[in-house]
Amino acid sequence: MSIGCILLIIVLIALVLYAIQQKKQAKKAISLSKTFGSWAPSTKDNGGAPQLKGARWFSYDELKKSTNNFSETNLIGSGGYGNVYKGVIPGGPMVAIKRAEQGSMQGGFEFKTEIELLSRVHHKNLVGLVGFYFEKKEQMLVYEYMSKGTLRESLSGKSETRLDWKRRLRVALGCARGLTYLHELADPPIIHRDIKSTNILLDEDLTAKVADFGLSKLISDSEKGHVSTQVKGTLGYLDPQYYMTQQLTDKSDVYSFGVVMLELVTAKLPIVKGKYIVREVRLAMDKTDEEEYGLRELLDPNLKDSFLTGFGRFIQLAMQCVEESAADRPTMSDIVKVLENILKSDGLHTSSSSASSSATDFGSSRVASKHLYNEAGLQRIDSASLDYSAGYNISAKVEPK
Structure with a gap:
């Protein structure tokens, strides 16, 4: 009886550990599929969703549609960070979308910091940040479109x-x-x-x-x-x-x-x-x-x-x-x-x-x-x-x- 109890306890512990592991993996998968999922709240204000003033979060489908699936005809710039596409937001303004390449993406904290900085400066002589996208290992910034170039x-x-x-x-x-x-x-x-x-x-x-x-x-x-x-x-x-x-x-x-x-x-x-x-x-x-x-x-x-x-x-x-x-x-x-x-x-x-x-x-x-x-x-x-x-x-x- 004592051996049987011990085996039963071991099995129960293994099941509990397995359940905990599965729960962690499920949470991780959910966090990766959610905006700002990797930015956990912190008392030091170095995580969590960005504190935005005037910029909005776009869905991937919105930006994909606005650029005709990031087509070559909408490609207006390229560089070490990635590509820039012209897009038209339904019911909104024409925009320029900077899409980061996988190898050049910033960490979550750095990207969040840049978004917060851009969203809090508003002046007629500063290019405005319209919004951003951060999900599924994708980073995109959406700027106002400047028709006369650099x-x-x-x-x-x-x-x-x-x-x-x-x-x-x-x-x-x-x-x-x-x-x-x-x-x-x-x-x-x-x-x-x-x-x-x-x-x-x-x-x-x-x-x-x-x-x-x-x-x-x-x-x-x-x-x-x-x-x-x-x-x-x-x-x-x-x-x-x-x-x-x-x-x-x-x-x-x-x-x-x-x-x-x-x-x-x-x-x-x-x-x-x-x-x-x-x-x-x-x-x-x-x-x-x-x-x-x-x-x-x-x-x-x-x-x-x-x-x-x-x-x-x-x-x-x-x-x-x-x-x-x-x-x-x-x-x-x-x-x-x-x-x-x-x-x-x-x-x-x-x-x-x-x-x-x-x-x-x-x-x-x-x-x-x-x-x-x-x-x-x-x-x-x-x-x-x-x-x-x-x-x-x-x-x-x-x-x-």
Whole structure:
């Protein structure tokens, strides 16, 4: 009898353990099939469903239908992260859907963080997040559709959009306003960390909007204005001081924006055949040339022989943005004031109550003594020490990253 009881107890224990194991597997299967199933609630607020403000969750079937089953005809961009498709949400707006490839997908926590960041920033000069999808090992972000593509496409001639000088000033001002919002009005402040011409998008009215927050960082009060972090960004736009110190600040965005300003003038990429745009402009500058500041040879041919309102002040401001020392660079709100002043001097409405300012308020530009981009062209950079942002090659009709 005692042996029989022992065997019965062993069998019962085995059955209980088997039932518990089956229950765990069932819960796991259910969690994988449910949105946010892998994000368990936590008292530290590092899990659970994202806290959304204005963005919605889409079903897979909705996005599949809106893109005609992710057809090649709807493919508008591709990159290291995945593909971007144009889609039409029934009863809603046209959208751009970024679908991650399996190998490039972020972890649940990182993806959740990006969604929360995107959903909480709302400004007319920031590309809006319409929604997202996260289920069955799939990650997709749904953005507003930007019909005029990237700034880079317009400057390179790949787009039918042509930007005269006044439109370029407005593009610079729009981008500056979007960054000012991130740096000064977002709570907590946000550093974009990957400002470049391919991340500035244009809508039907040529309003500039900053896109791609995949590398963005939040600045908490305890971090006192900077984050010590692994260097990430795009070579040519990368702040040399951030590269040297690994301390990211909002002035790192200012440096990148200064490079974009020089792109608006020259239409050249930051680095062409080993020549760095900042150094080339600095060497060619001639302040006695009131019209073209000595930059005629570097000037975008589409701007030559045009009346360039405030060109000298624009160049001074750009060069102050790319000072080697972050302390010598203006803030984004200072930049907005200068650009508004340039536009107002030509009688153009800027839709802002900001007071005017002068580029000379920030002091004169000085030649950097030590630089990530040296006189011989580019320093050798260990690829392991710098993560590049995976850019998209997007058609002239669309946009986002």
